[in-house]
Amino acid sequence: MNNKKLLSLLALKKVSNLGDSSIKKLIKTVGSAEGVLEEKTKNLIKIDGIGTTRVRDIHNPDHYKAAENELAFIEKNKIGCLLYDEQDYPDRLKHCIDGPVVLFSRGNIDLKHKKILSIVGTRQVTSYGTKFCEALIEEIAPLQPVIISGFAYGVDITAQRAAAKHNLQTVGCLAHGLNQIYPKSHKKYVSQIEENGGFFTDFWSTDTFDRKNFLGRNRIIAGLSEATVVIESAEKGGSLVTAEIANSYHRDVFAVPGRTNDPLSKGCNMLIKTQRAHMLTSAADLVYMLNWQLEETKTHTVQKKLFVDLNEEEKKVYNFLSVNGKELLDVIALQCQIPTYKTASVLLNMELKGAIKPLPGKLFEAI
Structure with a gap:
């Protein structure tokens, strides 16, 4: 790993209000992350859309110090670091303009040449949602897809446990650093998932858990996969946000329909009604729409x-x-x-x- 390049990317991530897409724009213009940190302020200000305030913060020495501290944590805990412009970075995520410039990983993840499916849904999953999720994964298991989710309560952990049961690779995308696990009750699943899969995040060890982190986490869930499945959702919720992000990436979205008066089916029914998701009633729908076939x-x-x-x-x-x-x-x-x-x-x-x-x-x- 090129530590100087990684340190430079991490330092840029600490710049106030400088997102991943802007970092990529700066690097494309200047030539490298290291070059951005070394470039004169007067030249950086000329780059359209970056702004004077952010440019001035780029040269803050505290950012590089913070990056060095995070690198020490990465090396001590043997955390994987996937850089957005390198070969081992997930293929589909490369095509997302706001994909993380640095993606931290842990476990045994291999996404190359794989069918990849994200499954999300409510944390208050019903027996109907649980049974559908488990049956879906059982039926597509012979196709050996990778199952992506958020490792949260409800649909997320149901999907990931079902994937592990059928010896499928599964990846949990976290809304916090790799120095912690949320929810704590899911720690018992960590070793099982890391044996055949693992965890992704772009949050640092210094980032405390916060619900506002879910939006950043959800873009990774949507960006990694060729399709996102929503299994039960209220009228508002993180699953619908993930579906919207997937749509913005021009990926397929599927939703499981439910009764019109069921609060936890309203979100899915709305996605289908507004043609923002394909109706999913069986694994056959998924296989047909994605044109999946056995290797x-x-x-x-x-x-x-x-x-x-x-x-x-x-x-x-x-x-x-x-x-x-x-x-x-x-x-x-x-x-x-x-x-x-x-x-x-x-x-x-x-x-x-x-x-x-x-x-x-x-x-x-x-x-």
Whole structure:
């Protein structure tokens, strides 16, 4: 690790009201984080959108001292540091303008070439939400996705525990530094998650826990993944903020519908009604919309593990595809006389049995 570069980035993070996007802009203009700290004030002031007040604070020596103290903590506790312009930084987060310039990590996280799904929701999750979350993760487990969440009460910890149960990698994004765990009752899950996954944060060891940190944490949850799933939410809440951020990043958002008079379904129903989220009623919806499919290297193993005789509807679909070649879901549903919502589930089951495979353009063909 280039300690001088890291120290410079950390020092810039201490500048008052200088966010990640502005830091990136300064570095792009000057050439390096070290260069920004060394550049003359008169030259920095000329950079559009930075402002005189922030420029003057860049040369505050206290910032570099604070950075040195944090680096000492990082080295002592073997904290990973992912820098926004380096190869090991999460791919999808690189495309977020406000993605952290330094992302701290702990555990055994590997996001390269992975299907990544964020799952969020209310802290007061109901039995309905819990069962849906657990069933969703169980059904998509053969596809080996990474499950991202906030390690909070309710939906978050339900999703991460279910992921660990099915030996899926799971990552908790924290709203505080890696010197603490909130809530404290979740400490018992830390070692299990770090064995196959871990934790991300951009907060320092000196940052005390504060609810205002959730907004910063939520942008990491949304930015890491290709899609965000909301399972139960009131009319207002952090989950809806995460969904809005995901939409701003042009990522898919899914919401689980509920009864119209259920307070913890109002947020999800609103996302669906306002077309800010796809309706999610089963794992098949997710697999279809994201065009997920089994990795070629795992296909044989999964086929062998899950293969069973096809039921009557699956035989009908398989015979149709065998004769007609690749087709769209809607065409399959029409020709096989199976409701569209049910056809999606049938196709997912057939994929897991190794009988069909999805293709780009939301097509399916028999194997």
